[in-house]
Amino acid sequence: MWLAILLSATAMTVIVGVRYLIVSGAFAAATRARHPGLYTGLDTQMRREILWSVASAAIYGVPAGIVAWGWDNRGWTLVYTDVHAYPLWYLPVSVLLFLFAHDTWFYWTHRWMHRPKPFKLAHALHHASRPPTAWAAMAFHPIEAITGAVVIPLLVFLIPIHVGALGLVLTIMTVMGVTNHMGWEIFPRFMWRGALGGWLITASHHQRHHEQYGCNYGLYFRVWDRLCGTDNGLGDFAKAHAKAHARHGAKIASGDGRRHGMGDAGGGGAGHAA
Numbered sequence: 001m002w003l004a005i006l007l008s009a010t011a012m013t014v015i016v017g018v019r020y021l022i023v024s025g026a027f028a029a030a031t032r033a034r035h036p037g038l039y040t041g042l043d044t045q046m047r048r049e050i051l052w053s054v055a056s057a058a059i060y061g062v063p064a065g066i067v068a069w070g071w072d073n074r075g076w077t078l079v080y081t082d083v084h085a086y087p088l089w090y091l092p093v094s095v096l097l098f099l100f101a102h103d104t105w106f107y108w109t110h111r112w113m114h115r116p117k118p119f120k121l122a123h124a125l126h127h128a129s130r131p132p133t134a135w136a137a138m139a140f141h142p143i144e145a146i147t148g149a150v151v152i153p154l155l156v157f158l159i160p161i162h163v164g165a166l167g168l169v170l171t172i173m174t175v176m177g178v179t180n181h182m183g184w185e186i187f188p189r190f191m192w193r194g195a196l197g198g199w200l201i202t203a204s205h206h207q208r209h210h211e212q213y214g215c216n217y218g219l220y221f222r223v224w225d226r227l228c229g230t231d232n233g234l235g236d237f238a239k240a241h242a243k244a245h246a247r248h249g250a251k252i253a254s255g256d257g258r259r260h261g262m263g264d265a266g267g268g269g270a271g272h273a274a
């Protein structure tokens with residue numbers, strides 16, 4: 001039995017890790033295509049983001065693997081496979097319930113982690129990415145990773161959800177985690193401007209959190225930020241993009257870009273700190 005639990009935890013760690021590498025890798029490639037030069041000079045930071053994210057994968061994988069084993073072998077959790085076990089309207093409702101519960105947990109733990117002690121101890125690591133990239137999605141200190149890793153494995157004991165709807169929740173979680181740190185908006189304008197954008201969190205909102213720290217703590221929805229007066233509006237990527245495009249233009253103008261690449265290795269960090 002212990003071997004089966006260990007295998008399940010290992011398998012889940014590999015799944016979470018590979019999922020991260022594929023999704024972050026895809027969006028990092030999309031960034032190179034859409035905004036070449038945006039991640040120039042951030043190689044050392046991105047390596048660090050990947051290392052911490054892979055470590056987080058194990059922390060996420062272990063509780064998920066144990067619960068998955070219990071679901072399969074002991075009938076644990078309220079995850080169901082018969083789509084008619086609950087009315088069909090409950091499918092989207094269960095997804096929203098999961099997202100809202102996760103968002104609530106994230107808002108309050110994240111806000112707590114911005115208090116001086118927990119910030120220094122744990123959350124500063126996530127904010128060491130300046131500016132964050134698509135690889136920063138799971139770059140968390142182990143303490144912070146634990147607070148994130150317990151959410152879904154606990155919620156499946158509290159809120160009934162179809163296994164497919166749970167898959168959708170995990171997909172949204174992964175895609176939003178990556179795109180919120182990517183440095184540009186991939187979603188259509190109505191999702192971050194206008195009536196709907198007033199309640200949804202995408203990259204422009206989380207960007208401002210990484211710029212200003214004491215605001216915009218939410219994960220999917222702006223509900224808690226707006227209720228608690230911590231919503232500071234949307235960040236603006238225009239300046240960073242203009243810089244990136246200028247850098248990329250200079251790189252092309254310098255021929256093969258080798259000389260420019262070497263300059264970046266030395267000066268990129270200072271440029272980004274400004």
Ligand SMILES: [Zn+2]
Binds near residue numbers: 110123127
């Ligand atoms: Zn933060």
Ligand SMILES: [Zn+2]
Binds near residue numbers: 181206210
């Ligand atoms: Zn972040």
